[in-house]
Amino acid sequence: MTEIDPLTVGNAAWREADNPHSPVLQFPIDRPLAMDAGLSLASLRIAYQTYGTLNADNSNAILVCHALTGDQHVANVHPLTGKPGWWETMVGPGRPVDTDRYFVICSNVVGGCLGTTGPATTNPETGKPYGLDMPMVTIRDMVRAQAMLVDHFGIDQLFCVIGGSMGGMQVLQWAASYPERVFAAIPIATAARHSSQNIAFHEVGRQAVMADPEWAGGRYFDSGRHPTKGLAVARMAAHITYLSDEALHRKFGRKFQNRAAPTFSFDADFQIESYLRHQGSTFVERFDANSYLYLTRAMDYFDLAADYEGSLARAFHNTKTRFCVASFTSDWLFPTSASRAVVHALNAGGASVSFVEIETDKGHDAFLLDLPELFATTSGFLEGAARARGLHEARRPE
Amino acid sequence: MTEIDPLTVGNAAWREADNPHSPVLQFPIDRPLAMDAGLSLASLRIAYQTYGTLNADNSNAILVCHALTGDQHVANVHPLTGKPGWWETMVGPGRPVDTDRYFVICSNVVGGCLGTTGPATTNPETGKPYGLDMPMVTIRDMVRAQAMLVDHFGIDQLFCVIGGSMGGMQVLQWAASYPERVFAAIPIATAARHSSQNIAFHEVGRQAVMADPEWAGGRYFDSGRHPTKGLAVARMAAHITYLSDEALHRKFGRKFQNRAAPTFSFDADFQIESYLRHQGSTFVERFDANSYLYLTRAMDYFDLAADYEGSLARAFHNTKTRFCVASFTSDWLFPTSASRAVVHALNAGGASVSFVEIETDKGHDAFLLDLPELFATTSGFLEGAARARGLHEARRPE
Numbered sequence: 001m002t003e004i005d006p007l008t009v010g011n012a013a014w015r016e017a018d019n020p021h022s023p024v025l026q027f028p029i030d031r032p033l034a035m036d037a038g039l040s041l042a043s044l045r046i047a048y049q050t051y052g053t054l055n056a057d058n059s060n061a062i063l064v065c066h067a068l069t070g071d072q073h074v075a076n077v078h079p080l081t082g083k084p085g086w087w088e089t090m091v092g093p094g095r096p097v098d099t100d101r102y103f104v105i106c107s108n109v110v111g112g113c114l115g116t117t118g119p120a121t122t123n124p125e126t127g128k129p130y131g132l133d134m135p136m137v138t139i140r141d142m143v144r145a146q147a148m149l150v151d152h153f154g155i156d157q158l159f160c161v162i163g164g165s166m167g168g169m170q171v172l173q174w175a176a177s178y179p180e181r182v183f184a185a186i187p188i189a190t191a192a193r194h195s196s197q198n199i200a201f202h203e204v205g206r207q208a209v210m211a212d213p214e215w216a217g218g219r220y221f222d223s224g225r226h227p228t229k230g231l232a233v234a235r236m237a238a239h240i241t242y243l244s245d246e247a248l249h250r251k252f253g254r255k256f257q258n259r260a261a262p263t264f265s266f267d268a269d270f271q272i273e274s275y276l277r278h279q280g281s282t283f284v285e286r287f288d289a290n291s292y293l294y295l296t297r298a299m300d301y302f303d304l305a306a307d308y309e310g311s312l313a314r315a316f317h318n319t320k321t322r323f324c325v326a327s328f329t330s331d332w333l334f335p336t337s338a339s340r341a342v343v344h345a346l347n348a349g350g351a352s353v354s355f356v357e358i359e360t361d362k363g364h365d366a367f368l369l370d371l372p373e374l375f376a377t378t379s380g381f382l383e384g385a386a387r388a389r390g391l392h393e394a395r396r397p398e
Numbered sequence: 399m400t401e402i403d404p405l406t407v408g409n410a411a412w413r414e415a416d417n418p419h420s421p422v423l424q425f426p427i428d429r430p431l432a433m434d435a436g437l438s439l440a441s442l443r444i445a446y447q448t449y450g451t452l453n454a455d456n457s458n459a460i461l462v463c464h465a466l467t468g469d470q471h472v473a474n475v476h477p478l479t480g481k482p483g484w485w486e487t488m489v490g491p492g493r494p495v496d497t498d499r500y501f502v503i504c505s506n507v508v509g510g511c512l513g514t515t516g517p518a519t520t521n522p523e524t525g526k527p528y529g530l531d532m533p534m535v536t537i538r539d540m541v542r543a544q545a546m547l548v549d550h551f552g553i554d555q556l557f558c559v560i561g562g563s564m565g566g567m568q569v570l571q572w573a574a575s576y577p578e579r580v581f582a583a584i585p586i587a588t589a590a591r592h593s594s595q596n597i598a599f600h601e602v603g604r605q606a607v608m609a610d611p612e613w614a615g616g617r618y619f620d621s622g623r624h625p626t627k628g629l630a631v632a633r634m635a636a637h638i639t640y641l642s643d644e645a646l647h648r649k650f651g652r653k654f655q656n657r658a659a660p661t662f663s664f665d666a667d668f669q670i671e672s673y674l675r676h677q678g679s680t681f682v683e684r685f686d687a688n689s690y691l692y693l694t695r696a697m698d699y700f701d702l703a704a705d706y707e708g709s710l711a712r713a714f715h716n717t718k719t720r721f722c723v724a725s726f727t728s729d730w731l732f733p734t735s736a737s738r739a740v741v742h743a744l745n746a747g748g749a750s751v752s753f754v755e756i757e758t759d760k761g762h763d764a765f766l767l768d769l770p771e772l773f774a775t776t777s778g779f780l781e782g783a784a785r786a787r788g789l790h791e792a793r794r795p796e
Contacts, residue, residue: 028470036662037662068626094587132664135662136662136663150481164768193652194652195643195646195647195652196432196643196646196649196650196651196652196668196670197638197643197647197649199668199671200634200638200646200651200670200671200674201633201635201638201669203666203668203670203671203674203675204634204635204674206664207630207631207634207675207678208606208609208631210664211592211606211609211627211628211630211631212609213609213611219751229609230609233570233602233606233609233631236598236601236605237602237635238603239594240408240598240599240602243595243596243724245593245595245730245733248593248594248598249593251594252594253594254591254592254593254594254597262699263610263700264434264435264436265534266530266532266535266608266691266695268601269698270594270597270698270782271600272594272597272598273597273598276598276601276602277601280605297664298654300667300668301660301662301688303652318688332643332730335643388765397690
């Protein structure tokens with residue numbers, strides 16, 4: 001694996017946690033975030049990006065919810081990697097989520113490491129990062145914090161909440177927790193609860209981080225040396241689950257990397273190996289290991305029905321929100337069956353719902369890729385919802 | 399994770415590498431093993447177990463080939479774990495591979511750590527374990543060593559070669575390398591080449607081992623401290639791939655371990671987590687980390703067609719061996735499509751082949767489990783083959 005300096009790399013990411021390249025909403029100490037773990041987080045900070053213009057009656061706002069390793073940099077250059085925003089194909093002028101028409105908000109989730117309060121944030125009480133003193137975060141906590149941000153903008157009802165994977169979990173939680181505040185919802189490649197197999201993969205990733213002696217029980221801020229090796233292994237394992245057997249076969253097969261024959265060694269003989277190592281080593285440059293632990297755990301704990309006496313239909317009972325649920329044929333992390341369970345519950349709850357399963361071999365990651373059918377689905381659904389919401393005249397607001 | 403003492407644990411396994419609880423065949427220095435990596439291994443040792451009695455014309459021998467983390471202890475108590483042999487359901491008196499009728503041989507593969515030469519074996523030239531000085535091992539090397547063992551028994555033709563997973567790869571290699579020496583072959587839950595996704599999972603496991611500072615570039619014999627944490631993570635990741643989403647859901651679902659509600663911590667709240675941690679911590683008590691690297695690499699390199707100008711059919715051209723190919727519906731590591739590719743090649747090569755896809759939700763591990771349909775398939779196929787081979791009268795040899 002490419003040698004990463006655990007000191008410089010981790011610390012660059014950590015600077016972003018306290019001093020993000022984003023606007024930050026800092027809540028006063030008397031407005032803490034009430035958390036599911038029973039604690040409350042004082043001095044909550046939310047780092048966010050916005051795109052487009054909020055219209056006069058505050059009715060054209062779309063909240064984008066990011067996935068496990070995503071962030072608020074949806075449609076601008078990423079401050080740490082210098083790469084385009086993670087959803088520039090979906091969000092921007094003339095894109096399906098059209099920033100010429102809509103006011104788009106995306107905030108870093110609670111527990112994240114790009115400026116919103118998380119384990120890498122300096123704890124004002126100690127002057128050191130929270131580390132494992134950060135209370136455990138749930139999807140509902142993330143959504144509660146987002147609601148505080150939406151309040152700040154004076155928005156009573158979001159026109160739409162959209163997101164994939166862990167972002168989709170937040171979409172479902174928004175619709176369940178604040179049905180009257182969500183006009184339309186687009187949960188993509190997600191589930192109303194994390195499966196046993198998915199918990200298992202997350203546990204492997206966490207154990208890989210915790211097995212790294214640099215992790216030091218989460219207190220690596222004492223040494224300034226980050227558990228980059230463990231986190232890279234976690235990322236590699238997770239990355240496989242984001243792809244599909246077919247896509248890997250098509251893209252890499254058994255092709256050798258810069259050689260004609262095997263070296264009979266532990267070098268990265270195969271292209272898939274060097275690709276994976278690259279995924280591991282670039283990830284640690286932009287992500288905090290403790291954040292990775294917290295956010296995987298939040299997904300593990302997610303079980304929306306559990307909050308409604310085990311009935312997912314009850315979570316959406318009598319909802320007026322319009323839903324567009326999307327899944328991908330080759331996604332084995334959040335398979336179509338998981339989306340279908342959501343659709344069944346929505347139907348049982350009497351909701352307006354359209355459901356599309358998109359044929360692709362690109363696996364779970366498809367929601368981040370250039371997928372015309374996903375764009376067409378999103379555009380079409382938003383168009384219909386905008387008409388229903390009376391947003392025709394909102395086009396290109398002055 | 400349960401705390402493992404990397405000193406005592408690893409060293410118990412290492413004692414087995416040099417002083418196994420098995421008969422050992424030690425080859426003289428002038429009969430080295432020629433290896434695909436271009437080197438030859440002098441002082442080859444093969445540790446093996448046998449069950450039953452070889453008949454007068456040496457025609458009733460069945461070679462069992464073990465999987466990645468298996469060993470020669472097919473049907474006897476394991477010397478390190480004290481548990482029953484790994485295939486006692488399949489092999490024994492009155493079992494499908496009936497030791498009252500057949501002479502069953504199983505040897506630890508080259509590169510293994512239960513007594514056959516591998517990285518944990520003491521290198522006679524240095525007095526220390528080979529470690530990474532061990533030449534890279536291929537499936538063909540394993541089979542070549544097994545052929546030397548079979549020669550030792552004076553057996554010209556094996557009645558049958560049987561194995562699952564990496565064992566199935568050896569079965570296919572036997573049939574291709576020594577068609578006249580294999581009367582019947584039973585490759586189970588295997589493939590003629592390792593897929594890109596499977597290489598990816600192996601690479602994650604290897605990186606987990608190598609990320610453990612105790613691994614020390616493979617020279618952990620200098621400290622006597624074994625990379626147990628890294629190896630446990632590797633095992634956990636691999637273990638998920640041996641199961642299936644359905645089986646995990648049925649067996650564990652989202653059930654909590656010894657508690658009614660989440661603890662909001664990184665403890666093993668979910669049963670699946672404590673199960674996985676247990677799999678990791680018990681594995682390191684019986685397996686050498688370098689061996690794990692070598693054997694996963696051997697599987698990665700396996701591509702039988704590549705040795706026959708890319709044509710798998712050519713590998714089996716005009717073979718007289720009878721084949722019984724078996725796969726499992728829920729096996730996503732070696733899916734039925736991989737077995738079907740073998741069957742197509744056998745058909746194209748004009749072989750006698752029967753193929754059964756067994757309906758089960760138990761995933762890849764099904765070949766090790768109590769699966770009546772697999773036993774019935776094996777019994778029936780062996781019965782027919784025994785008749786064809788004229789082994790009727792071999793029943794209960796005196």
